[in-house]
Amino acid sequence: MNIPGGLKYTKEHEWIKVEGNVGTIGITDFAQGELGDVVFVDIDPNLDSITANESFGTIEAVKTVSELFAPSTGKILEINSKLENEPQLLNSDPYGEGWLIKFEIADLSALDDLLDAEAYSSLLT
Amino acid sequence: MKKTKFYSIHEKLGAKLVDFAGYKMPIQYSSIIGEHKCVRESVGVFDVSHMGEVRIKGERALDFIQNITVNNASVLVDGKVQYSAMCYEDGGIVDDLLVYRIAENEFLLVINASNIQKDVDWMKKNNLFDVDIIDESDEYSLLAVQGPKSIDVLQKICADTIKLEYYTFFNTKCAGVDVLLSRTGYTGEPGYEIYFKGSESEAEKIWSAIFEAGTEFGIQPIGLAARDSLRLEMGFCLYGNDINQTTNPLEAGLGWITKLKKENFIGKNEIAQIKENGLSRKLVPMVCDERVFPRTGYSIQVDGKKIGYVTSGTVSPILEKPIALGYVDISYVELGQSVNIMIRDKEVPAKIVKLPFVEK
Numbered sequence: 001m002n003i004p005g006g007l008k009y010t011k012e013h014e015w016i017k018v019e020g021n022v023g024t025i026g027i028t029d030f031a032q033g034e035l036g037d038v039v040f041v042d043i044d045p046n047l048d049s050i051t052a053n054e055s056f057g058t059i060e061a062v063k064t065v066s067e068l069f070a071p072s073t074g075k076i077l078e079i080n081s082k083l084e085n086e087p088q089l090l091n092s093d094p095y096g097e098g099w100l101i102k103f104e105i106a107d108l109s110a111l112d113d114l115l116d117a118e119a120y121s122s123l124l125t
Numbered sequence: 126m127k128k129t130k131f132y133s134i135h136e137k138l139g140a141k142l143v144d145f146a147g148y149k150m151p152i153q154y155s156s157i158i159g160e161h162k163c164v165r166e167s168v169g170v171f172d173v174s175h176m177g178e179v180r181i182k183g184e185r186a187l188d189f190i191q192n193i194t195v196n197n198a199s200v201l202v203d204g205k206v207q208y209s210a211m212c213y214e215d216g217g218i219v220d221d222l223l224v225y226r227i228a229e230n231e232f233l234l235v236i237n238a239s240n241i242q243k244d245v246d247w248m249k250k251n252n253l254f255d256v257d258i259i260d261e262s263d264e265y266s267l268l269a270v271q272g273p274k275s276i277d278v279l280q281k282i283c284a285d286t287i288k289l290e291y292y293t294f295f296n297t298k299c300a301g302v303d304v305l306l307s308r309t310g311y312t313g314e315p316g317y318e319i320y321f322k323g324s325e326s327e328a329e330k331i332w333s334a335i336f337e338a339g340t341e342f343g344i345q346p347i348g349l350a351a352r353d354s355l356r357l358e359m360g361f362c363l364y365g366n367d368i369n370q371t372t373n374p375l376e377a378g379l380g381w382i383t384k385l386k387k388e389n390f391i392g393k394n395e396i397a398q399i400k401e402n403g404l405s406r407k408l409v410p411m412v413c414d415e416r417v418f419p420r421t422g423y424s425i426q427v428d429g430k431k432i433g434y435v436t437s438g439t440v441s442p443i444l445e446k447p448i449a450l451g452y453v454d455i456s457y458v459e460l461g462q463s464v465n466i467m468i469r470d471k472e473v474p475a476k477i478v479k480l481p482f483v484e485k
Contacts, residue, residue, distance in 0.1 A: 033141070036152075036153060036157050036350060037156055037157045037158045039158075039418060039440045040416045040417070040418065040440075042416065058469075060416075060417065060418040060440075061418075062157045062158070062350055062354070062439065062440075063152075063350065065418060065420070088156070088158070091156065
């Protein structure tokens with residue numbers, strides 16, 4: 001199981017990379033394995049912000065559908081448009097090319113509640 | 126939890142294993158879609174040893190089969206296979222199955238893993254012809270080798286020349302192991318199923334021989350997830366999803382195996398009555414154009430009114446479109462009928478099409 005250090009994790013099996021006040025969100029290697037092959041990533045292209053703990057889209061995979069929950073609040077800067085035609089990037093490269101959205105983190109201190117790699121890894125065992 | 130003779134191989138290959146019908150079974154090895162395409166384009170191997178095998182022996186074995194199944198087994202000759210079903214008195218389906226005629230007084234019934242105990246109980250309860258009913262499910266291993274290249278792979282490891290027509294079988298040796306080789310499958314591709322009773326080491330011998338012979342064709346192990354999408358592209362029914370004790374064979378599109386002209390079989394009267402009264406619903410194939418995933422249980426509507434529900438659905442890896450089977454009220458079953466599948470409170474337009482979803 002690949003759980004890179006340096007990222008923040010949620011109990012919903014998402015990761016956030018924090019660079020300054022920009023957050024990048026994706027799903028973890030564990031999550032993509034549980035979902036099976038991802039066939040659609042459904043994030044409204046007109047979505048302009050996310051709110052902590054609220055849904056911002058869904059992932060349809062062969063085995064199940066999974067809601068995406070925002071780990072934090074902020075303005076959306078970019079949605080990964082590559083996923084439209086290559087949703088399988090979530091399976092093949094969940095921490096890289098399979099990223100979902102970039103957003104401007106409204107409150108950096110709110111991220112303190114998220115898990116680090118070690119805590120996330122112990123959640124899985 | 127039971128394990129098949131290939132369990133340690135699956136583990137070594139890093140398969141994702143799930144509990145299925147009391148067995149630890151591989152649901153996927155690499156990518157479900159990749160595995161699916163491998164079978165359509167070349168050849169893949171499925172461990173389906175969880176399936177049940179019940180031997181019926183006795184002077185009146187044929188009478189027993191004729192009574193308990195809906196198809197006409199009297200047309201079978203040695204070496205021939207028939208798709209059939211067992212029904213309850215009320216016409217509900219006990220299970221769908223394959224009937225192998227081994228000899229005049231001996232048949233092998235291949236049944237769904239999740240129904241083994243129920244089916245054997247049903248057979249024993251309806252043993253009016255004093256036959257031996259022998260559950261050999263735990264002894265048999267079963268590999269399905271499916272895809273256009275399946276014959277090229279198997280011919281390399283089979284002791285005899287394989288000249289099997291669709292739905293026939295013969296006894297031979299594969300990789301030196303005694304097997305029953307059958308030209309059957311659940312994928313719509315040319316393919317074979319290899320039944321054998323042997324140890325784990327013999328199972329490994331057959332597995333390795335198949336993969337060695339298949340290397341040049343890019344052979345891959347295939348999990349249950351791709352098995353499901355492959356059968357669904359063909360519109361083949363899955364017991365527990367598309368058929369069960371509350372569905373009758375006529376509405377499930379299995380009228381072609383239900384021989385109402387046969388003298389008698391369990392469920393015949395009720396099914397004949399259903400036919401005379403007319404069906405109230407039918408299992409229909411549907412295709413959507415939107416980016417959604419129709420799943421079991423989703424409601425089907427027309428003009429805001431519920432007219433049915435989805436029994437199986439997926440996104441076809443070949444069509445790259447959502448496909449589904451579902452029961453729909455008889456007023457809406459015409460080819461080309463527009464319906465809405467309700468996906469998380471959203472109406473998603475779909476159309477009734479004809480089977481198979483993927484032309485072969």
